[in-house]
Amino acid sequence: MEKNIAVIRGDGIGPEIVDEALKVLDKIGELYGHKFVCTDVDMGGCSIDKWGSPLTEEMLKKCVESDSVLLGAVGGDKWNHLPVDKRPEKGLLNLRAGMGVYSNNRPAKIWSQLADASPLKKSIVDKGIDFIIVRELIGGIYFGEHSTADDGNIKFSEDIMRYNENEIERIGRIGFETARKRRKQLCSVEKSNVLDCSRLWKNVMHRLAGEYPDVKLTDMLVDNCAMQIVKNPAQFDVIVTENMFGDILSDEASMITGSIGMIPSSSLGNTQCGLYEPIHGSAPDIAGKDIANPIGTILSAAMMLRYSFDMEKEADCIENAVDGVLDGGYRTSDIMPDGGEGLKQVGCSEMGSLITKYLKRND
Ligand code: NAD
Numbered sequence: 001m002e003k004n005i006a007v008i009r010g011d012g013i014g015p016e017i018v019d020e021a022l023k024v025l026d027k028i029g030e031l032y033g034h035k036f037v038c039t040d041v042d043m044g045g046c047s048i049d050k051w052g053s054p055l056t057e058e059m060l061k062k063c064v065e066s067d068s069v070l071l072g073a074v075g076g077d078k079w080n081h082l083p084v085d086k087r088p089e090k091g092l093l094n095l096r097a098g099m100g101v102y103s104n105n106r107p108a109k110i111w112s113q114l115a116d117a118s119p120l121k122k123s124i125v126d127k128g129i130d131f132i133i134v135r136e137l138i139g140g141i142y143f144g145e146h147s148t149a150d151d152g153n154i155k156f157s158e159d160i161m162r163y164n165e166n167e168i169e170r171i172g173r174i175g176f177e178t179a180r181k182r183r184k185q186l187c188s189v190e191k192s193n194v195l196d197c198s199r200l201w202k203n204v205m206h207r208l209a210g211e212y213p214d215v216k217l218t219d220m221l222v223d224n225c226a227m228q229i230v231k232n233p234a235q236f237d238v239i240v241t242e243n244m245f246g247d248i249l250s251d252e253a254s255m256i257t258g259s260i261g262m263i264p265s266s267s268l269g270n271t272q273c274g275l276y277e278p279i280h281g282s283a284p285d286i287a288g289k290d291i292a293n294p295i296g297t298i299l300s301a302a303m304m305l306r307y308s309f310d311m312e313k314e315a316d317c318i319e320n321a322v323d324g325v326l327d328g329g330y331r332t333s334d335i336m337p338d339g340g341e342g343l344k345q346v347g348c349s350e351m352g353s354l355i356t357k358y359l360k361r362n363d
Contacts, residue, residue: 002035003309006066008095011045011088012282013292013348014072020294020352021070021301024321027356028305028314039066043095044074044088044282054091060098064273068308069099070301071277076284096137101267101275102167103174104135104246105307107299108233108253108263113326114335117258120230131236133253134178135246136171137267139163140197142243163197163242168204174268175205175240176212181306184215185237189225189245201242222249229253254279261293261334264300266307274308276300290347293332295322298355313363321358330354 007022009015025036041059048054054074063069074088084090110118110129118125144160172188179186188205190198202219209217220228222245228235229252241249254263260280267275278296286292298318306315329343336345346354 001309001311002037003067004037004039004065005304006041006063006069007038008041008043008063008069008071008074009046010043010072010074010282011076012073012284012287014044014074014282016072016287016290016292016348017278017294017297018070018072020348020355021297023352023356024298024318024359025301027359028317031317031359031361032311032314034311034314041069043071043091045076045079047091048079048082048086048088054086054088055094055098060095063095063275064099066273068273068304069095069275070297070304071095071275072297073278073280073282075282076287095275096267099267099273099275100269100271102136102138103171103268104137104250105132105174105178105266105268105303106135106250106254106263106279107132107265107303108229108250108257110257111262111323111326113323114258114262116337117335118256119258120233120256124231124233127232127234129233129257131233131253132178132182132238133246133250134171134175134238134240135250136163136167136241136243138243139167140243142247161195161197161244163200165200165204168201169208170270171242172205172208172240175238176208176215176217178307179215179238180212181312183237185218186212186215187218187220187225187236187239189220189222189239189241189249191222191245192219193221197242205240225249226252230256259293259335260296261332262295262299264296264303266300266303268307272308274304276304276308290349291333292348293334294348294352295332295355298322298352313361317359317361318355320362321355321360324358325351325354328354328358 141161302318
């Protein structure tokens with residue numbers, strides 16, 4: 001198979017971590033007979049320096065016309081004095097809008113080798129943590145009207161939460177499709193005991209369930225879900241929820257797994273073309289030192305293979321290689337415990353090379 005990937009290295013540690021993911025993709029291509037054709041795209045601070053804009057029309061076009069986009073990270077102190085709509089992060093917002101991605105998908109997975117990094121009790125972690133939060137990205141209260149007024153006595157504010165059935169249906173489908181590629185359990189999270197938007201949400205999810213008889217749908221109120229994520233995270237496979245609930249729950253979920261450098265993400269819309277990136281930023285404090293953890297980006301590439309290219313075995317192959325390298329005792333500094341007896345600290349480039357070396361076809 002041949003796939004075109006738009007590659008955005010971005011700023012800070014972006015170029016270092018993306019190069020390691022590309023090493024891994026090259027080797028996957030070799031092992032499975034695929035050709036990944038990469039096109040460089042400038043976005044963020046480097047694009048401001050080069051083209052005077054965080055994302056030019058021409059660069060956006062390259063992304064939209066690709067089969068998927070792999071992104072490192074953007075941003076840094078150098079560009080913080082610029083007005084908000086000229087900053088590197090504006091490139092990312094324009095990219096999401098231009099690609100029409102409305103769903104953000106973040107796995108919360110604990111690697112058994114890193115279990116000690118979780119703030120949860122060992123007895124909870126030992127049951128396993130491996131779920132994905134599918135969050136609606138461009139609707140709900142963050143995108144409704146916001147206003148503040150003063151009636152002469154007191155100031156008041158309002159923020160409107162609005163969803164229509166179509167917006168709920170399209171994110172619901174991503175939830176069901178994601179569950180289909182995993183353990184086939186979908187938990188729909190809302191606040192239907194209080195909010196009309198949530199009652200509509202629940203109705204649409206139950207209507208869709210008829211089309212996905214292989215997926216088991218359950219409902220959960222968001223306040224209970226926040227508790228269950230720390231009490232019994234092993235119960236979850238895929239959680240689907242609206243924008244604000246997803247924003248809060250996905251940060252909670254990433255905390256319980258330990259390290260920010262390990263977590264990938266995808267953003268999807270109506271086409272197979274997705275945006276894949278680690279959840280962390282450009283980490284200017286460690287840029288250029290060859291100490292960043294490239295695993296979040298490498299696992300983002302694995303998500304791209306699974307969710308955009310239907311390359312299930314190839315994605316498994318990358319995840320198994322990460323598992324093997326962690327089993328081998330190799331750690332970047334962010335996941336190296338104090339003392340770290342029997343473990344070996346490696347840099348960003350060596351971690352990428354090790355994962356590449358551990359890639360093995362099992363079929
Ligand atoms: P950050 O995620 O870049 O860094 C937070 C902390 O985590 C830092 O100590 C950093 O060294 C560490 N860290 C992050 N990724 C790591 C990795 N792969 N390996 C090891 N350690 C890692 O967040 P920040 O410092 O708040 O933001 C820095 C810049 O990144 C800002 O300009 C911000 O706007 C931007 N940002 C970009 C994105 C994106 O491109 N999607 C997301 C968040 C922040």
